[in-house]
Amino acid sequence: MTRPLLICDADEVLFAFMEAFEAFLNDNGLHFTWASFALLGNILETGSGRAVSQDEVSALLEAFFIGPAEHMRPVERAASTLQELSARCDIVILSNLPQSGAPLRRRLLERHGMAYPLHVNAGPKGKPARHLAATRQGPVFFIDDLAPHHRDVARHLPRAQRIQFIAHPRLSALAPKADCHLHARDWHQIGAFIGEALDNGGY
Numbered sequence: 001m002t003r004p005l006l007i008c009d010a011d012e013v014l015f016a017f018m019e020a021f022e023a024f025l026n027d028n029g030l031h032f033t034w035a036s037f038a039l040l041g042n043i044l045e046t047g048s049g050r051a052v053s054q055d056e057v058s059a060l061l062e063a064f065f066i067g068p069a070e071h072m073r074p075v076e077r078a079a080s081t082l083q084e085l086s087a088r089c090d091i092v093i094l095s096n097l098p099q100s101g102a103p104l105r106r107r108l109l110e111r112h113g114m115a116y117p118l119h120v121n122a123g124p125k126g127k128p129a130r131h132l133a134a135t136r137q138g139p140v141f142f143i144d145d146l147a148p149h150h151r152d153v154a155r156h157l158p159r160a161q162r163i164q165f166i167a168h169p170r171l172s173a174l175a176p177k178a179d180c181h182l183h184a185r186d187w188h189q190i191g192a193f194i195g196e197a198l199d200n201g202g203y
Protein backbone atom coordinates (compact mmCIF):
# COMPACT_ATOMS: atom_id res chain seq x y z
CA MET A 1 0.00 0.00 0.00
CA THR A 2 1.46 3.35 -0.99
CA ARG A 3 -1.26 5.61 0.38
CA PRO A 4 0.20 7.92 3.05
CA LEU A 5 -0.72 7.28 6.67
CA LEU A 6 -1.32 9.81 9.42
CA ILE A 7 -1.19 8.45 12.98
CA CYS A 8 -2.72 11.06 15.24
CA ASP A 9 -3.05 11.35 19.03
CA ALA A 10 -6.28 12.71 20.53
CA ASP A 11 -5.81 14.31 23.96
CA GLU A 12 -4.22 17.77 23.68
CA VAL A 13 -4.05 17.27 19.89
CA LEU A 14 -7.70 16.85 18.78
CA PHE A 15 -9.35 17.61 22.11
CA ALA A 16 -8.61 20.21 24.80
CA PHE A 17 -7.83 17.61 27.47
CA MET A 18 -6.14 19.75 30.12
CA GLU A 19 -8.83 22.42 30.12
CA ALA A 20 -11.56 19.83 30.83
CA PHE A 21 -9.42 17.75 33.20
CA GLU A 22 -8.53 20.80 35.29
CA ALA A 23 -12.23 21.72 35.57
CA PHE A 24 -12.96 18.13 36.65
CA LEU A 25 -10.23 18.34 39.33
CA ASN A 26 -11.63 21.61 40.63
CA ASP A 27 -15.12 20.10 40.83
CA ASN A 28 -13.65 17.38 43.05
CA GLY A 29 -11.81 19.57 45.57
CA LEU A 30 -8.48 19.21 43.79
CA HIS A 31 -6.30 21.49 41.72
CA PHE A 32 -3.38 21.34 39.32
CA THR A 33 -0.34 23.36 40.42
CA TRP A 34 1.18 24.00 36.97
CA ALA A 35 4.63 23.59 38.57
CA SER A 36 5.81 21.11 35.95
CA PHE A 37 4.69 18.96 33.03
CA ALA A 38 3.36 15.95 34.95
CA LEU A 39 0.10 14.93 36.55
CA LEU A 40 1.77 13.05 39.41
CA GLY A 41 2.98 15.52 42.05
CA ASN A 42 1.01 18.43 40.62
CA ILE A 43 -2.52 17.41 41.62
CA LEU A 44 -3.16 18.60 45.18
CA GLU A 45 -6.11 18.43 47.55
CA THR A 46 -7.20 22.02 47.76
CA GLY A 47 -7.85 21.98 51.53
CA SER A 48 -4.85 20.02 52.81
CA GLY A 49 -2.35 20.61 50.00
CA ARG A 50 -1.63 16.85 49.93
CA ALA A 51 -0.43 15.59 46.54
CA VAL A 52 -2.55 12.68 45.31
CA SER A 53 -0.81 9.34 44.73
CA GLN A 54 -0.18 7.52 41.45
CA ASP A 55 -3.12 5.18 42.18
CA GLU A 56 -5.36 8.18 42.77
CA VAL A 57 -4.16 9.84 39.54
CA SER A 58 -5.02 6.63 37.65
CA ALA A 59 -8.47 6.50 39.28
CA LEU A 60 -9.08 10.17 38.43
CA LEU A 61 -8.14 9.58 34.79
CA GLU A 62 -10.39 6.53 34.60
CA ALA A 63 -13.30 8.51 36.08
CA PHE A 64 -12.62 11.41 33.74
CA PHE A 65 -12.49 9.30 30.57
CA ILE A 66 -15.85 7.60 31.23
CA GLY A 67 -17.77 10.82 32.00
CA PRO A 68 -16.45 14.39 32.10
CA ALA A 69 -14.34 13.78 28.96
CA GLU A 70 -17.66 14.13 27.13
CA HIS A 71 -17.28 17.89 27.57
CA MET A 72 -13.84 18.19 25.99
CA ARG A 73 -13.75 20.92 23.39
CA PRO A 74 -12.37 19.98 19.97
CA VAL A 75 -9.16 21.83 19.13
CA GLU A 76 -9.61 24.64 16.62
CA ARG A 77 -9.22 23.56 12.97
CA ALA A 78 -8.37 19.95 13.90
CA ALA A 79 -11.47 18.42 12.28
CA SER A 80 -11.35 20.56 9.13
CA THR A 81 -7.61 19.95 8.62
CA LEU A 82 -8.03 16.19 9.09
CA GLN A 83 -10.91 16.22 6.65
CA GLU A 84 -8.77 17.98 4.04
CA LEU A 85 -5.87 15.59 4.67
CA SER A 86 -8.18 12.56 4.46
CA ALA A 87 -8.39 13.14 0.70
CA ARG A 88 -4.66 12.32 0.50
CA CYS A 89 -3.92 10.11 3.56
CA ASP A 90 -5.44 7.36 5.64
CA ILE A 91 -5.94 8.63 9.18
CA VAL A 92 -5.92 6.58 12.38
CA ILE A 93 -6.26 7.86 15.92
CA LEU A 94 -3.76 6.27 18.32
CA SER A 95 -4.85 7.32 21.79
CA ASN A 96 -3.73 6.28 25.27
CA LEU A 97 -6.71 5.85 27.57
CA PRO A 98 -8.35 3.14 29.69
CA GLN A 99 -10.38 0.68 27.58
CA SER A 100 -13.43 1.71 29.63
CA GLY A 101 -13.21 5.14 28.00
CA ALA A 102 -13.21 3.84 24.42
CA PRO A 103 -16.99 4.08 23.73
CA LEU A 104 -17.13 7.70 24.90
CA ARG A 105 -13.98 8.54 22.92
CA ARG A 106 -15.57 7.06 19.75
CA ARG A 107 -18.76 9.06 20.32
CA LEU A 108 -16.79 12.24 20.84
CA LEU A 109 -14.78 11.72 17.65
CA GLU A 110 -18.01 11.11 15.71
CA ARG A 111 -19.80 14.09 17.22
CA HIS A 112 -17.00 16.42 16.21
CA GLY A 113 -16.58 15.12 12.66
CA MET A 114 -13.47 13.00 13.29
CA ALA A 115 -14.83 9.45 13.02
CA TYR A 116 -11.52 7.88 11.97
CA PRO A 117 -10.46 4.40 13.14
CA LEU A 118 -9.54 4.54 16.83
CA HIS A 119 -6.77 2.41 18.36
CA VAL A 120 -6.89 2.54 22.13
CA ASN A 121 -3.40 2.05 23.53
CA ALA A 122 -1.55 1.95 26.84
CA GLY A 123 2.13 2.77 27.24
CA PRO A 124 4.72 3.55 24.57
CA LYS A 125 3.51 4.22 21.02
CA GLY A 126 6.50 3.09 18.94
CA LYS A 127 5.49 -0.53 18.46
CA PRO A 128 1.80 0.15 17.82
CA ALA A 129 2.79 2.84 15.29
CA ARG A 130 5.16 0.41 13.57
CA HIS A 131 2.36 -2.18 13.46
CA LEU A 132 -0.09 0.33 11.93
CA ALA A 133 2.45 1.22 9.23
CA ALA A 134 3.68 -2.34 8.62
CA THR A 135 2.00 -2.99 5.26
CA ARG A 136 2.65 0.50 3.89
CA GLN A 137 5.40 1.86 1.72
CA GLY A 138 4.08 5.44 1.56
CA PRO A 139 4.97 8.30 3.90
CA VAL A 140 3.93 8.10 7.54
CA PHE A 141 3.20 11.08 9.80
CA PHE A 142 2.91 10.90 13.58
CA ILE A 143 1.37 13.67 15.71
CA ASP A 144 1.53 13.66 19.52
CA ASP A 145 1.97 16.06 22.41
CA LEU A 146 4.31 13.87 24.48
CA ALA A 147 8.09 13.76 23.95
CA PRO A 148 8.48 10.15 25.19
CA HIS A 149 6.11 8.94 22.45
CA HIS A 150 8.21 10.79 19.86
CA ARG A 151 11.36 9.12 21.18
CA ASP A 152 9.73 5.70 21.02
CA VAL A 153 8.33 6.20 17.51
CA ALA A 154 11.74 7.48 16.33
CA ARG A 155 13.18 4.20 17.61
CA HIS A 156 10.59 1.77 16.23
CA LEU A 157 9.37 3.60 13.13
CA PRO A 158 12.26 5.89 12.15
CA ARG A 159 10.80 6.74 8.75
CA ALA A 160 7.80 8.51 10.34
CA GLN A 161 7.78 12.29 10.12
CA ARG A 162 7.02 13.37 13.66
CA ILE A 163 5.08 16.46 14.67
CA GLN A 164 4.77 17.66 18.27
CA PHE A 165 1.68 19.67 19.02
CA ILE A 166 0.20 20.68 22.40
CA ALA A 167 -2.99 22.66 22.06
CA HIS A 168 -3.01 24.19 25.58
CA PRO A 169 -0.62 27.20 25.53
CA ARG A 170 0.34 27.01 29.22
CA LEU A 171 0.92 23.26 29.01
CA SER A 172 2.88 23.71 25.80
CA ALA A 173 5.19 26.19 27.54
CA LEU A 174 5.88 23.65 30.33
CA ALA A 175 6.33 20.59 28.12
CA PRO A 176 9.73 19.16 27.21
CA LYS A 177 10.44 19.73 23.51
CA ALA A 178 10.45 16.50 21.55
CA ASP A 179 13.16 15.70 19.04
CA CYS A 180 10.95 15.82 15.95
CA HIS A 181 10.47 17.28 12.47
CA LEU A 182 8.02 20.02 13.44
CA HIS A 183 6.95 21.73 16.66
CA ALA A 184 3.55 22.94 15.52
CA ARG A 185 1.76 26.01 16.87
CA ASP A 186 -1.62 25.07 15.45
CA TRP A 187 -3.48 22.84 13.00
CA HIS A 188 -2.97 25.30 10.17
CA GLN A 189 0.77 24.72 10.42
CA ILE A 190 0.30 20.94 10.67
CA GLY A 191 -1.84 20.88 7.54
CA ALA A 192 0.67 23.00 5.60
CA PHE A 193 3.63 20.82 6.70
CA ILE A 194 1.96 17.53 5.73
CA GLY A 195 0.57 18.98 2.49
CA GLU A 196 4.03 20.17 1.46
CA ALA A 197 5.65 16.82 2.36
CA LEU A 198 3.04 15.02 0.22
CA ASP A 199 3.58 17.46 -2.65
CA ASN A 200 7.36 16.95 -2.47
CA GLY A 201 6.96 13.17 -2.44
CA GLY A 202 4.63 13.24 -5.43
CA TYR A 203 1.61 11.99 -3.43
Ligand SMILES: [Mg+2]
Pocket residue numbers: 009010011012013144145146
Ligand atom coordinates in the same frame (compact mmCIF):
# COMPACT_ATOMS: atom_id res chain seq x y z
MG1 LIG B 1 -1.98 13.34 24.02
